[in-house]
């Protein structure tokens with residue numbers, strides 16, 4: 672029984688939604704229909720969540736929202752760094768459409784790359800020279 676309870680207490684993955692804002696409008700996504708206010712998590716709330724996760728321990732911290740893009744959080748590189756430096760947290764991962772990547776400084780890009788174990792990219796615009804028409808308008812930037 673104790674082993675079962677220990678197994679239940681072991682957390683494999685936790686997600687933090689640092690922002691629910693997005694700069695794309697993928698046709699398959701519920702983002703345009705979302706009724707929640709579009710916002711970025713406050714620093715005190717993030718710090719509190721990180722402290723609690725660190726205390727609980729988890730194998731993987733996913734820094735990806737349900738809908739939204741984490742790179743629209745201007746503090747994202749520093750939040751990744753804080754997560755990676757937190758004891759009890761294994762891997763730190765996120766996925767992004769990377770539209771906003773040019774908004775970050777070289778130092779912030781360094782922080783993003785060096786504090787992420789896995790980065791998943793969903794890239795659609797102008798891939799392989801495809802025009803917007805060829806893509807069927809599935810992906811448009813600029814929708815906040």
Ligand code: SF4
Nearest residue numbers: 693695697700738739
């Ligand atoms: S980038 Fe992600 S969150 Fe944004 S519209 Fe596309 S699927 Fe949805």
